[in-house]
Amino acid sequence: MVYVVGLLSLVFLVLAILVLTRLTSILKGVNAGDTTEEIERIGGTGNRVNAFLFIGFFVVGAIAVAWSFLHARQYFLPEASSPHGRHTDGLFWLVMAIITIAFVVTNALLFFFAYKYQYRKGHKATYYPENHKLELIWTVIPAVVMALLVFTGWRAWRDITSEAPENALNIEIVGRQFNWEMRYPGVDNNKLGNYNYKLIDANNVIGLDLEDEASFDDVTTSTEMHIPVNRPVLLKIRARDVLHSVFIPHMRVKMDAVPGMPTRFWFIADKTTDEMRNETGNPDFKYEIACTEVCGQGHFSMRTTLVVEDEESYNKWMAQQKPWLTKNPDYLARVPDKLKAKAAKYIPADAGAQAPSDSTAAPAEEGAGAAPSAALR
């Protein structure tokens, strides 16, 4: 990278010096003939220098672009770890190749014509107001290329945004100022329980609704997200306060988290964290989750790590996690009476004895009236 900076600075410096030296000489010439008619002076040295500089800019610029591109390349599009990511990466480089050709050709023509057809005294420009055939050709060619790009892009988009497979692991991820909260469906019923934002309090940070028995075994974490390799994962994305956006750079996953409107994104991770450590040669490699929708002063540091591991390790990790209810036995008071028996299973023996009877320890009832509001799964 130091080389890139070095080279670009050099280019910069050379161009600056070039301009300055050439132009100081003209400056003298200009001052001398100040009174002559404007028209007499248009063919002067200034014109030639500018024409030359366009060519110079193009040549030096093209070298700088190629050089810096090759050196910065190692950091581009970090190694994709999902099949759809590799597919869009391929499309990206395809489109990039097409636009690079267009970029070079059009800029070359622009600067070359500027140089070649610079003012010459006594010369007359060609009166050439239109050419329908030419115009038709260069309308049709971009149109056809665009049509092809739209088609390939649309197919990829359709696949990425299709319904998640049946066997997908559902994980909820909730954005808040300024971290992510994750919720797993638990080991018993593989279903995420209802939630309601009015039930949120200091412990129940995502508003878990204990009137739904599916939520009893739900596991929450706010430190890192674990997912199994090679199994579809469906992220159910929510926001608690303002807009956030889930961004997992290596998975090519990005989707906004919107208060009041759950969104989703499914993907398959096909390289474990360990595999990536080998592949990148970085023993400390970690997948990361970032926020890409401005959400306040901590926006730049909403980092969570993502651990991709084989099914076995994942199951082992999952088995170690305690359901949220187990960690917060006080909330048994929120469970409707007819479900208390089912919920009791998740209450640890020592806490279970006192929790149901001790209603003062239970959370305040401010959320009780909110039950019917939109609590979608």
Place this chain on the structure above:
Amino acid sequence: MASVETNAAAAAHVEEHDHHEELSFIRKYIFSEDHKVIAKQYMFSGVFWAIIGASLSILFRLQLGFPNLNLEWLRPILGNWIDDSGKLDKEFYLALVTMHGTIMVFFVLTAGLSGTFSNFLIPLQVGARDMASGFLNMLSYWFFFLSSVIMFGSLFIETGPASGGWVIYPPLSALPQAMSGSGLGMSLWLISMALFIVSQLLGGINYITTVINLRTRGMSFSKMPLTIWAFLLTAVLGLISFPVLLSAALLLIFDRSMGTSFYLSEIYIGGEALPNVGGSPILFQHLFWFLGHPEVYIVLLPALGITSEIIATNSRKPIFGYRAMIASMIGIAFLAFIVWAHHMFVTGMNPFLGSIFMFLTLIIAVPSAVKAFNYITTLWRGNIVFTPAMLFSIGLVSFFISGGLTGIILGNSALDIQLHDTYFVVAHFHLVMGAASAFGFLAGVYHWFPKFFGRMMNKTLGYIHFWFTFVGIYLVFFPMHYIGIAGFPRRYYSFTSYEAFRTFGDLNMFVSIAAIFTFAAQFLFLWNFFYSIFRGRKAPQNPWRSNTLEWTTPVNPGHGNWPGEIPAVYRWPYDYSKPGANDDFIPQNVPYSQTPESNLPHENALIALEKEIEAQNYNDQFKQPH
């Protein structure tokens, strides 16, 4: 030189209409109804805002390029926005980004560019005494001024200016609990923008009315310079889209102050659950981008119009494909309204809508490509004179191409997943919309400076300014694509929290240095600009030997622009280097009957119509009873 003769003849039977009494200083220069004065007011305001907007960007570039730099020396200016460790406050960083965007998009490139050149050139190039309504025009400026004062004032309040990004997405912008800038700062932002929209609408109505109703004899739509076409379409875009922003802002004001739930739903913040349910933040995004996308073209089209004129004049060639240029501008203007949701591919909008908007977005590449090809072909076999204005116009075309091409990637929803809200987007729109439009403004100032102030700007300084700026802008925004492809998200205070974004620290430093250099180069322009207003060389009447009508006015056009009759128009504005003609340009007001040597066969037939054109009852306000 036929044009000079006709003009001399017109000037001969002198100011017989000049029975207006001399206006007071205030009516003449401050609350003026003269379009030329109002244009200058817009120009000076635009330059002022550009300095402010660019300075803000330098401040946050310092943070991004040199994250460990001690900014204690800025405390005298920024006060407590420098925190105890001598670094920029994190929320103030977001405020800087927000205000930079707002100022540059609205106050510099919308008001500064359109306001200056639409006001100045529409009457001069269509051949009118003034705007259709001088009074509305004056109101338009003063609404803008009031809006500017409020926006400027918001920079100085204790809780800071609006900080949620220039797109002010709720709920962040609706809830003062979410960030301090969403308190009073946001209220001032909304009030200022509401006034700004009023100003834009008053201006837009005037531009459209003037172009439709006050064209001089013979100035049919097919003989109008492309600048005027661009200004007309820009005004139409603004007139349709700005009211939508106003409604979006009004609903946001209701949500903030009156407890409504248009954009708010199921929010728990600051330790309490808000009562709002049923609203949708996505609704705001739809409304915002319904303005926001046409806004890109509101900013860009005038610059393209100015470029068309300057490239034709200085290539000494007709613009290639005049009708194709108009058609593509109309196409762009139309498509501008149906591509807005490409800003929203990953907001949770229905993916099917994403497909539709991807298709529509990539269509817009076709008219854009046609425009770029036409500019290049106009240079082909020309006889190019590199005035500073011409350099900036060529630079604009280069930026338009380079920045526009990456739009093909971003408009593709599947590819947008990774690049959305990264520096790739920042690089893309700064090149295609920011830098290109700024170059349009600079090109316009260099080109029409003799008409504005009756003096010439220094050409050599203009050259140096161009090369430093052109190279500087590429050095800022080209590497920024690299940062974006590596996945760096925008609006990040620092990249140190992530391993994935640790690379490129030195490239960010390089970008910052290039930005500071480019900013510094603008002082060459400012010096040249202000010095030349007072001390520049006196301008000839038609310094660029151009065809359009503004150069038939006196060097310093007075009230009503033309001392005698308004010239009639007989030909299109691009008769440069016509075969057979003595000179390499034939102004629009030279009849075909005077140029038998260069007339094309179908033009000889038009000679018969000249009497008819001259006899037309034209819209000269000086001829009407008042």
